[in-house]
Amino acid sequence: xxxxxxxxxxxxxxxxxxxxxxxxxxxxxxxxxxxxxxxxxxxxxxxxxxxxxxxxxxxxxxxxxxxxxxxxxxxxxxxxxxxxxxxxxxxxxxxxxxxxxxxxxxxxxxxxxxxxxxxxxxxxxxxxxxxxxxxxxxxxxxxxxxxxxxxxxxxxxxxxxxxxxxxxxxxxxxxxx
Numbered sequence: 438x439x440x441x442x443x444x445x446x447x448x449x450x451x452x453x454x455x456x457x458x459x460x461x462x463x464x465x466x467x468x469x470x471x472x473x474x475x476x477x478x479x480x481x482x483x484x485x486x487x488x489x490x491x492x493x494x495x496x497x498x499x500x501x502x503x504x505x506x507x508x509x510x511x512x513x514x515x516x517x518x519x520x521x522x523x524x525x526x527x528x529x530x531x532x533x534x535x536x537x538x539x540x541x542x543x544x545x546x547x548x549x550x551x552x553x554x555x556x557x558x559x560x561x562x563x564x565x566x567x568x569x570x571x572x573x574x575x576x577x578x579x580x581x582x583x584x585x586x587x588x589x590x591x592x593x594x595x596x597x598x599x600x601x602x603x604x605x606x607x608x609x610x611x612x613x614x
Contacts (some may be wrong), residue, residue: 441483442546444475444479444483445483445484446496447473447475448470448473448475448479448480448484448490449484449490449493449494449497450473451469451470451473452464452472452474452487452490452491452494453494453525454526455468455469455472455545456527456528456531456532457527457528458491458539460531460533460534461487461491461532461534461535462535464487465487466481467478467608468485468611469487469490486539488535488539488540488541489539491535491541491544492534492539492541494528494532495529495532495541495544495545497523498521499518499521500548501518501575501609503517508589511552511553511555512556512602514555515549515552515578515598515601516594516595516598518549518552519582519585519594519598520594521595522582522586522594523586523593523594526586529586530583530586530587532577533545533582533583533586534583542579545579546575546576546579549575549578549579550557550571550572550575553571553574553578554567554571555573574605578601581597581598586595
């Protein structure tokens with residue numbers, strides 16, 4: 438593993454550990470560096486800010502490993518995303534609450550929008566409104582994921598995705614009536 442990756446992983450581990458103890462907004466770059474025994478210069482060599490670090494963690498945890506060509510449909514990719522969020526729900530729940538410029542929420546929306554397009558393209562064929570549908574469902578999925586991670590819906594990732602799929606199927610069927 439390259440030194441750069443080792444450093445980035447150490448910073449990521451430090452941030453994840455700190456986020457179990459306190460909210461993201463209260464964590465400073467200095468605290469992250471202190472947690473892993475590095476200086477601020479090392480941090481800023483690799484990341485613009487702590488928001489960039491959160492996005493990098495998601496990229497390395499999920500996006501960098503995502504092989505869309507290996508999926509037969511977008512539901513499988515969404516299931517993998519939900520499994521990742523569920524396995525590390527303390528970190529991702531806190532990360533999804535980050536608001537404002539460079540928020541993780543916005544980064545995930547950017548990321549899942551193509552997934553939404555991938556698994557709804559057969560439902561929303563062409564037309565100018567398809568972009569609206571993709572945005573709407575990306576927001577709806579992410580909001581549902583957040584509520585699910587918060588514990589308001591007690592179900593496994595598989596059950597959660599199955600319910601999302603069934604909900605979307607029912608909406609599509611009703612729209613044909």
